Amino acid sequence: MDWEKADQNLGEYLATLVAGYACKKKMMFGASVYFVNDNMWTGVKGKIVFLRLSENDRSAIQAENDEIRPFEPAPGRMMKEYVEVPESKLTDDEFAHKWLDISYSYVKSLPPKVKKEKKTKSGKPGRK
Template structure:
């Protein structure tokens, strides 16, 4: 599958608003910037979208925002617990940071993911 490169402006925004301090760990997922805690990705970019992982209650609240949708990396293949940040949220770094903080707190509550052995 060939995905589009994320726009530089979105990469710069993600770099500005994504958590930098421990326990968050920045690395790439499928070539896109992402942030992990204990091996669990909680936010990242995919093509022209910023996605984040939220618990049920917060996800319901988030999906009520105009333009917010569940994340589907491929049509018909939703990624459980992940949502796409709407354009209005991308233009409000303070509000975006608040949602990313909620995503981080959720990721911290998850059990650590065992690293997969390298082939």
């Protein structure tokens, strides 16, 4: 499977949009991805930005714009709480900030992600 390289300009633009939010940046999908309380929030994959939203908000954003689709980072591997936002919608500042705020509030409301203990080859928990 060919992996579409992340659009660097889009990644830089998303960085400016999320600059005012309390989040951590990590590299995933070959680009910057932002996390809140260790829960994935938003990022770039190829030429799209993805956002994590509640079920009601996913329905609302898709009703507002028919370019918004469920996020599918690989064919047949849909990420259920995420939507793809094309670059054309992000340049609309009102749209971008509205949905980043809604998404951020949702992800911030989630319990902090707890890292799972790594298992050894035998299947038993490893030592720390």
